[in-house]
């Protein structure tokens with residue numbers, strides 16, 4: 001709806017206008033009394049002060065809206081029917097827009113896009129941590145293999161020890177995965 005149309009829909013009834021004004025004042029009061037986001041503002045260096053739902057939480061600009069937990073990368077559906085309806089509408093719109101963007105791509109762009117999608121599959125926080133350890137271990141191995149033989153010495157030993165440490169950590173993570181419970185706060189926790 002255009003802003004003009006919306007403006008026309010707003011009633012000029014003085015009783016309704018008063019109700020709106022009171023609602024607005026009430027929301028100002030709620031905001032003023034709500035706990036505040038304490039994140040440091042990058043511009044001023046002072047705490048952010050946006051209202052938050054709970055003491056110690058962050059506002060949506062400072063990570064408050066960042067998905068958490070095991071299913072952070074999957075679509076979440078609210079239990080309230082009203083909110084669910086809004087979510088479904090937003091998802092349909094997002095899917096449609098994504099489809100439109102894909103349809104507008106050149107063949108080359110499309111291939112690049114598909115390639116990226118194949119390789120960047122978000123996993124659970126645990127899977128992501130494990131993949132990171134694996135990447136680091138692989139990097140170290142290839143760094144070792146690139147070194148000329150005569151230079152393999154203390155440095156190599158240190159790297160080998162580090163690889164061993166990472167592999168042990170990976171095993172630990174694997175174990176932790178089996179114990180992982182619902183209350184896991186995830187990588188953003």
Ligand SMILES: [Zn+2]
Pocket residue numbers: 037038039048049050058059060061062
């Ligand atoms: Zn904030």
